[in-house]
Amino acid sequence: MRAAVLREFNLPISVEEVELLDPDPDRVLVRTKASPFCSTDVTSFHGNLGKIPPTILGHASAGEVIEVGSRVAGIKPGQRVIVPGTPECGTCYYCGIGRPDQCSELFDLGGIYPDVARTAEGQLVSAAGCVGGYAEIMNVSKNQVFPVESDLPYDVLALLGCGITTxxxxxxxxxxxxxxxxxxxxxxxxxxxxxxxxxxxxxxxxxxxxxxxxxxxxxxxxxxxxxxxxxxxxxxxxxxxxxxxxxxxxxxxxxxxxxxxxxxxxxxxxxxxxxxxxxxxxxxxxxxxxxxxxxxxxxxxxxxxNGNVRMRRDLPRYIGLLERGLLDASPIITSRYALDEINLALKKSETRDDLSGVIVF
Structure with a gap:
């Protein structure tokens, strides 16, 4: 697949062919349709949030399921899904007290995110924030994939992984x-x-x-x-x-x-x-x-x-507000970029020319 790989801090992000690693039984492959370029990724680009290159940035996305692991239930190929910046494992201490926004599956990793691909020269590439949305395919935990039934455009759905929810x-x-x-x-x-x-x-x-x-x-x-x-x-x-x-x-x-x-x-x-x-x-x-x-x-x-959101509870409500026009994404999505334009999206986010620039596939 093609992915935008952060190889070194403060140097242009490299759009290149990488080899997707095989998913384990608890993971899902999602064909990326849209990923907003967040100001948090500008901070990560400069090395100020503890990310370790080489890595694929992009911590909120929307797409279509293409493959599920053998231990994945309730998620099927062909479904439209949101891949938010925060998983909900349902079993850790924080999920148990009703605070999945602090799920241990993400926050107990200590910034060491799962490897999802390999470069042409053999280097392992991680998915920053456990998502890696600036790539044609995401290899993500089943606990970070939320099916939705909505005809909203993918660029709007992608905002439900971070901006809208927060x-x-x-x-x-x-x-x-x-x-x-x-x-x-x-x-x-x-x-x-x-x-x-x-x-x-x-x-x-x-x-x-x-x-x-x-x-x-x-x-x-x-x-x-x-x-x-x-x-x-x-x-x-x-x-x-x-x-x-x-x-x-x-x-x-x-x-x-x-x-x-x-x-x-x-x-x-x-x-x-x-x-x-x-x-x-x-x-x-x-x-x-x-x-x-x-x-x-x-x-x-x-x-x-992430707005203390519980995705299964709050997504239907927020989607309904968007579908009825009570929440309006049209003035907030200020630019749409191809993956090859990732560095332009980075620049426009850093200079605050964009509110939400979205990488579309």
């Missing part, structure tokens, strides 16, 4: 936004814009988009934000308080990743409010927070991975 799940599953709440969204890239849409659906009375890029800020307004704040020109804390009777937002969704944005998310929340953190800058980044708002004012600070 942004929408942050609002529905983590913050549990209620009608009448005020919600501030810090960072209006693709995650933040999904959070804006979800807050609108949840009935938030005020949705305050905090974003320095004018085009993203304007799009947030089109998708449901009631107040638009440019933190590079305005005092964001004062602007949020002005929109919330001087208190601060009931709920803040952080979707930016930069440490200063994560501090700002705390500062724009009200006393006894909820702050949800979902962004990552790089693997060694640290955040400094003021102690009084943190320890005395009874805020709930929580983090989320």
């Amino acid at each position: 942004g929408v799940g942050s609002v529905f599953n983590v913050a549990k936004v209620q009608p009448g709440d005020s919600v501030a969204v810090v960072g209006c890239g693709h995650l933040g814009l999904w959070a804006v849409q979800a807050a609108r659906l949840a009935g938030a009375a005020r949705i305050i988009a905090i974003e320095p890029l004018a085009d993203r800020r304007a799009l947030a307004g089109e998708l449901g934000a009631t107040d638009l704040v440019d933190p590079s020109l305005q005092d964001a804390v004062a602007a949020v308080k002005s929109a919330t009777a001087g208190r601060g937002a009931d709920v803040v969704i952080e979707a930016a990743g930069a440490p200063e944005a994560q501090r700002l998310a705390l500062e724009v929340s009200r006393r006894a409010g909820t702050v949800v953190y979902s962004g990552v800058d790089h693997g060694t980044a640290e955040v400094t927070l003021p102690q009084i708002p943190l320890a005395v004012q009874s805020r709930q600070l929580v983090s989320t991975q």
Whole structure:
């Protein structure tokens, strides 16, 4: 198969022929149809998230099953499937307590991901994040494959493996936004814009988009934000308080990743409010927070991975919202690329020219 292989950090990704390894009995071969290029993969490209080359990036995809192992049940060749960034094994400690977003099948690997292919010179190639979506075929665990019955385009379905689930799940599953709440969204890239849409659906009375890029800020307004704040020109804390009777937002969704944005998310929340953190800058980044708002004012600070989604429970709901037009992917998928254009997709993600650029096959 052809795959985009990260051979060395900070050097162009190599699109080349590799030999797909035979799957073991608990794995599934999926013909890739679409994989969004995520900003997380930009971070991995620069070596800041612990990936080990040679590896195939791409941690969320959609495709069609072409082969299943002998111990795989409930998945059949020909099915349309979503391959998200997080497996759900159903048997580990975290799945057992209802938190498959922290499934040990991924997070206990210590960054040593399974090998799925071999280069022409014989080097083993891993699947970053256990997916390896920037390849014509994925060799993935049966616990990371979720059949769907939907005629939505594959590029939209692929967003359900990371972007939609994280942004929408942050609002529905983590913050549990209620009608009448005020919600501030810090960072209006693709995650933040999904959070804006979800807050609108949840009935938030005020949705305050905090974003320095004018085009993203304007799009947030089109998708449901009631107040638009440019933190590079305005005092964001004062602007949020002005929109919330001087208190601060009931709920803040952080979707930016930069440490200063994560501090700002705390500062724009009200006393006894909820702050949800979902962004990552790089693997060694640290955040400094003021102690009084943190320890005395009874805020709930929580983090989320993939929106605390349970795929079998939440996928049908999210797909239904997309099918009925209540969630809109059309302005968020800003570019579509062939596999050979992977380095252009990388550049457009890094320069923030794309919201979600999708590799299509």
